[in-house]
Amino acid sequence: MKDPNVYIMLMSSLPSPEALFLAKRPPLSRLKLDRRLRVLAPEHARALRLTEKVVHWGDIPLAATDAELVARAKMAAREIENETVRLLIRDRLEIRTCMAALRRRLRGEPAPASGTDWGFGRWTRHIARNWTETSFRLDAVFPWLREADKLLKDGESLPLQRLILQQAWKSAKRRKGAHQYDFEAVVVYVLMWNIVDRWGRYDGEKAVERFDRLAEAALGDHAKLFGEGRA
Amino acid sequence: MNELVVALGWVGIYSPMAIGAIGSSIGCALAGAAACGAMLETEGGYGRFIGLTALPSSFVIYGIVVMFTLNREVTPENAGALFGIGFFAGLAFLYAGIYQGRSCADAINAAKEKPEIFGLSIAPAAIIEGFAVFAFVFALVVSAGIPAAGGS
Numbered sequence: 001m002k003d004p005n006v007y008i009m010l011m012s013s014l015p016s017p018e019a020l021f022l023a024k025r026p027p028l029s030r031l032k033l034d035r036r037l038r039v040l041a042p043e044h045a046r047a048l049r050l051t052e053k054v055v056h057w058g059d060i061p062l063a064a065t066d067a068e069l070v071a072r073a074k075m076a077a078r079e080i081e082n083e084t085v086r087l088l089i090r091d092r093l094e095i096r097t098c099m100a101a102l103r104r105r106l107r108g109e110p111a112p113a114s115g116t117d118w119g120f121g122r123w124t125r126h127i128a129r130n131w132t133e134t135s136f137r138l139d140a141v142f143p144w145l146r147e148a149d150k151l152l153k154d155g156e157s158l159p160l161q162r163l164i165l166q167q168a169w170k171s172a173k174r175r176k177g178a179h180q181y182d183f184e185a186v187v188v189y190v191l192m193w194n195i196v197d198r199w200g201r202y203d204g205e206k207a208v209e210r211f212d213r214l215a216e217a218a219l220g221d222h223a224k225l226f227g228e229g230r231a
Numbered sequence: 232m233n234e235l236v237v238a239l240g241w242v243g244i245y246s247p248m249a250i251g252a253i254g255s256s257i258g259c260a261l262a263g264a265a266a267c268g269a270m271l272e273t274e275g276g277y278g279r280f281i282g283l284t285a286l287p288s289s290f291v292i293y294g295i296v297v298m299f300t301l302n303r304e305v306t307p308e309n310a311g312a313l314f315g316i317g318f319f320a321g322l323a324f325l326y327a328g329i330y331q332g333r334s335c336a337d338a339i340n341a342a343k344e345k346p347e348i349f350g351l352s353i354a355p356a357a358i359i360e361g362f363a364v365f366a367f368v369f370a371l372v373v374s375a376g377i378p379a380a381g382g383s
Contacts, residue, residue: 005264008336012268016344036271181336 006039007181017173017192033193037186044183050076051085051187055092056194066100070117084175084184088191091171094121098142099164101127102152142167165195233307240310243317244301247370250321251294254328258287261332262339269343276346280339286356287331290324293367300374312377316370323366331359 013036015027028036040048053060054076060069073093077086097119104112111131112118119127123138130137135145144167151160172191179185266280297320301313338352 005260008261008264009268012265012336012340012343013271014268015272016340 004181007183007186010036010039011181011185011189014189017189028193030193030197033190037190040183040186044186047080047082047085047183048187048190050080051089052190052194054089055191057198066119067117070120073120082183082187084179085187088172088175088187090121091175092168092191093119094123095142095164095167095171097121097124098127098136098138098145099148101131101136102145102149105131106152162199165199169195236307236310237305238310239314240305241313243310243312243314244298244303244305246314246317246321247294247297247301247324248291248321249294250318251290251292251297251324251328254325255288255291256328257325258290258328258330258332258335259284261329262287262335265336265339269339273343276342276349279342279349283335283339283353283356286335286353286360287328289360290328290331290363293363294321294324297367297370297374300371301377303377303379309377309379312374316374316377320366320370324363327359327363327366331356331363334359 014033037045037048054073064072073089076089080086080089100119101112104118111128112124114125114128118124123136123141126138127136134149135142138145144163148160148163151163169192172188172195176185176188179188262284266277266284269280270277297317301317303309303313305313334356335353338349338356341352342349
């Protein structure tokens with residue numbers, strides 16, 4: 001689809017990404033988003049599907065190994081012709097590669113052997129070489145790595161997720177650049193929608209936790225009574 | 232050779248209207264696409280979006296006025312001037328139409344999110360209109376100096 005009017009119409013029919021981020025839940029349901037995306041040309045719809053398949057956790061099987069994920073990403077990078085979309089995938093997977101390295105190191109694993117498909121992007125060998133350094137000597141590229149390492153060590157999973165999603169958001173926004181009414185803008189929008197959707201889910205879980213804590217505090221000893229009653 | 236020069240003169244007379252019409256069409260189509268998209272997303276204010284869609288149509292009107300101003304008997308003496316003024320005025324209307332269309336699309340997108348900034352969001356489109364008005368007015372001023380048939 002080369003007609004720019006279709007992209008103008010599509011992008012105008014979507015709430016702004018900033019509005020997405022301010023909202024607790026995406027103001028646009030996935031069903032509605034998919035309905036709007038029907039105007040995409042088959043080749044663009046396929047490229048978007050491939051991108052989401054690689055980037056969106058919901059499309060990744062739980063049992064998938066690192067090597068399978070890397071193979072999937074490489075396949076997508078080969079099949080997607082659009083340079084900006086390829087860079088978007090790379091950016092996102094490099095964040096994930098860094099996080100995978102931090103988690104491996106925290107588990108006490110040694111640096112991945114060269115030649116193994118454990119991560120994706122430009123820094124896999126660099127990370128393996130600088131395995132013992134707190135931020136793998138990548139402070140200049142990923143200034144958030146030290147904070148991520150600290151949060152991981154402290155077991156602060158929710159702030160850590162927030163940090164990761166913020167970085168993913170920033171990298172997508174950076175790649176958007178001057179793309180306003182084209183396929184790249186649509187891909188960035190969908191990736192941002194997924195980030196907000198994911199963050200909304202975390203926030204929901206957090207709200208449930210907070211409600212439980214408040215309920216416990218408010219009920220005080222009565223909570224025990226109810227608990228005893230149930231037992 | 233003279234025939235070619237005279238033909239260029241006729242091109243110059245018709246250009247501002249024809250190329251201006253192309254610019255207006257593209258501009259209205261771009262703004263219209265944004266308006267259609269915005270109407271899917273919003274619950275009201277449709278009239279304002281559609282009104283903004285019509286903004287780039289002014290360029291064809293400027294083109295018509297320039298065309299009538301240039302319209303005269305074409306001779307080898309005045310053909311070059313007719314071509315130069317008419318063609319480049321048309322080109323200015325074409326680009327102004329396209330970019331004003333994009334600007335209107337941006338305004339529609341901004342107003343969709345924040346209806347209270349609708350007036351301000353039109354400012355860039357109005358500035359583009361101003362540039363086209365420069366091209367229009369000075370085409371009229373300069374065309375006054377073109378010699379009529381017979382060199383008078």
